[in-house]
Amino acid sequence: MDTHAGQDPQGKRYDPAAFGEWAFVQFPIGIAVYDRDNRLVRVNDEMIRLVGMTEEEMRGRRMTEFLSGRPFEEFAAVAARVLRTGVPVRTDDYFPAPADGRERATACFFTPLTDPDGTVQGVSIAALDITEEYRAQQRLALVGDVSARIGTTLDAGRTAVELAEATVGRFADAVGVDLLEPGAPEGALTLRRTAWRTVTDGEAPGPPGGTAPYAVPPGSPPALALASGKPSLHRIDEPGVREWARACGIPPDGARSLLLVPMNARDSVLGLALFVRAGTTEPFDAHDLPLAEEIGTRTAVCIDNARRYARERSVALTLQRSLLPARLPSHSAVDVTSRYLPATSQAGIGGDWYDVIPLSGARVALVVGDIVGHGLQASATMGRLRAAVRTLADIDLPPDELLTHLDDLVVQLSQDRAAEGDEPREMGASCLYAVYDPVTRRCVMARAGHPPPVLVTPDGPARFVDLPEGPHLGVGGLPFESLELELPEGSLLALYTDGLVGGDGPAPGAGSETLRELLGRSTGSLDRTCDQLLGALLPERPADDIALLLARTRALDRGQVAGWELTPHPSSVADARKRVLAQLGEWGLEELAFTTELVVSELVTNAIRHAEPPVQLRLIRNGALICEVSDGSSTSPRMRRARAFDEGGRGLLLVAQLCRRWGTRFTAGGKTIWAEQPLTEATGVTEAA
Structure with a gap:
């Protein structure tokens, strides 16, 4: 018995060479054999299927004689090289198959026969x-690329555009994103075209009316897709599809296949992604559904995050501006103007603030501060600190x-927050407080911990005030130092937060130097100067909040102030009244x-x-009549209610009833008690004087 011969169940014997022939012909990988002249000798059935020609049509011919096109010219060149060198080669290519014209990926192995x-x-x-x-690798690569390219900003519209730009030409010939329009009537579906891209002209017109909302008819493909929450495939020639495609802005001419993907996030439907394939592109099939659903889900999460961020940003910005x-x-002490610009980064609104606080004696306080952190918490903290500054200034x-x-x-706020378990990190803030007389x-x-102010005097260059730098608020236990300057009338003070100078911090850096140079060259109004500074220093999308306060100093004329030193004797009271009456007569x-x-x-x-x-x-006439009495004692008087038989205790109560405001401020040599009366029309002078 020939052990090398084959035998079937019926006892038939086959020559071992037949097995080799069968293997060649029936092998599931296409095989073609070429001779030394690069002419076809043999092909198997799989290669015949791939090429779409009979063996007789190909035998004895070179590859480029029966197949045309770039990939086959390259294949012929590779085969010639293998014949010449005897070194095997592998190529991978994606090209239309000759048999049916469908795009196919093929790995070709060129092996020399010796x-x-x-x-x-x-x-x-x-x-x-x-x-x-x-295609599976391409799908994975597409998901990775889409994930990297969408959601780069917390802007829902931009995210929709990023989805269209990342998938057009790779997954579809045209891509649209339609988001549900909020505030639609009960039971109605209204979509708004947010993005639309095509492989031919980048942007194409959307639905009738451009980006205006359009109603989704009940029972239409998008209505069914939104109701089911699952992606759906449609041919353009299906009943009702062509009409709906035309109505929602998809040009039906040339379109072959539609894929509608609902975008769901956190149990909420946000809208619909529309993918269109046209021309010779293969229609969508079931293999595309998981990929489209994954892309839609990731986009929906990004859009939902953007909308949530937009809502929180709106609340924080409203709170910030209201505070x-x-x-x-x-x-009368200063001419002031200010600017506040919120951050546009994903970190959110910060806690920058400024204030101008009228003080006694015609003085004014200028304040700029910056809360560490962003969001609603920073805005709320800012409001508390600004209220505290006003109370302490009062x-x-x-x-x-x-x-x-x-x-x-x-420090107390930080401890309270830690006790409540809100945030483990400590709070912090910077602040600059100035009082001008x-x-x-x-x-x-x-x-x-705040950047130093910039001072521009009328006869000098712009310079940073050499103000001692104190620790940030919230450090606790460390002292602060103050600096006193005499400012010529018309001096310009610039107070700002570090967002204006690129986050230089408390010490001047490159951004601060640019600010100083710009202020030194400024000659226009304060409003114009503010606009020039913001235009020159800020990027298109500031990463941090910006607060800017410009103040140009004024001085009261000597004719608006009168003062006398009194002897500590009861007779001085009558003398003081006499002097005051004479001064009021002059004014x-x-x-x-x-x-x-x-x-x-x-x-x-x-x-006394x-x-x-x-x-x-001292009397000061400045939109109001201010009366000040200073002495060398640091004891603060208190207003109290006098009883029926008390001989004293009614003085301050009388002052409070007669004047608009009164108070006490302490000085290095004692204290000053002041009282302010409004100048009314009866005096011939108004508050604006």
Whole structure:
């Protein structure tokens, strides 16, 4: 018995060579054999199927004689090289198959055929159809690329455009994103075209009316897809599809296949992604559904995040703007203007703020601060600190003491937050507080971890104020130092947060130097200067909030201020009244003489009886009549309700009833009690004077 012969169940015997022939013909990989002249000798059935021609049509011919096109010219060149060198080669290509014109991926193995002497006598080409594996890899690559390209900004419209740009030409010939329109009537579906891209002209017209919302008819393909929450395949020639495609802005001419993908995120339907294949592109099939669903889900999450961010940003920005001054007060001490710009980064709104606070004695406080962090928490903290600054300014604390109290508040807020378990990290803030007096033209300022102000005097260059740098608010336990300057009238002070200068921090950097140079060259109005600074310093999308406060100083004329030093004797009360009445006569304020005389009598009497010398009296006429009595005592008077038989205790109560405001501020040599009366039309002078 021949052990090398084959035998079937019926006992038939076959020559072993037949097995080799069968293997060649029936092998599932296409095989073609070429001789030394690169002419076809043999092909198997799979290669015949791939090429779409009979063996007789191909035998004895070179490849380029029966197949045309770029890939086959390259294949012929590779085969010639293998015949010449005897080195096998593998190629991978994606091209239309000759048999049916469908795009296929093929791995081709070019193997030299040698005789027993090792001489190359021909070449075999084995073609393996790897289309499905190739498309699977392409799908994975597309998902990865789409994931990397979408959601780069927290903007829903931009995310929709990114999806269209990432998939057009790779997954579809045209891509659209239609988002559900909020506020539609009950039971109605309304979509708005947010993005549309095609392989031919980039952007194509959307539905009738451009980007205007359009209604989705009940029972239409998008309505069914949105209701099911699952992607759906459609041919353009299906009943009703062509009409709907034309109505929603998809040009039906040339379109072959549609894939509608609902975009769902967090149990909410946001809209629909539309993928269109046209021309010779293969129609969508079931293999495309998981890929499209994955892309739609990832896009939906990004769009939902963008919308949530937009809502939170809107709330934070509304809160931030409501906590900032609605308008800056008109003040005789300074001419001021300001700007606030929120951050456009994904971090969210910060806690930058500014304020202009009128103080006693015609003085004014200028404040700029910056909360560490972003979002609603930063805006809320900013509001608390701004209110605290106003409260501390109202009791006329010097800048260094005010920052010390503010530092204690931030430490307490940080401890309260830690106790509530909201955030493990500590709070922090920076602040610059300055007080300017138009009578003496002196400015006292202090800073806590904040960039130094820029000062531009009328006769000098712009420079940074050499202000001692204190620690950030919230560090606790460290002192702050203040600096006092005399400012010529017309000096310009620029207070700002580090977002304006690129995050330089408390020490001047490149951005701060640019700011200084620009301020030194500025000659226009404060509003124009603000606009010039923002235009020159800010990027298109600022990463941090910006607060800018510009103040040009004024000085009160000597004719608006009158002062006297009084001897600490009861007879000085009458002398003070006499001087005040004479001064009011010079100013034409006789209508205020009676009230002012009573106020001066009470304040000077209290100073002589209960305080220490020196005792000084000062009147300031500046949109209001301000009466100030200073002494050398640091004891603060308190207003109390006098009982029926008390002989004293009614002085400050009387002052409070007669004047609009009154208060006490402490100085290095004692204290000053002040009272302010409005200038009415009866006096011939208004508040705006």
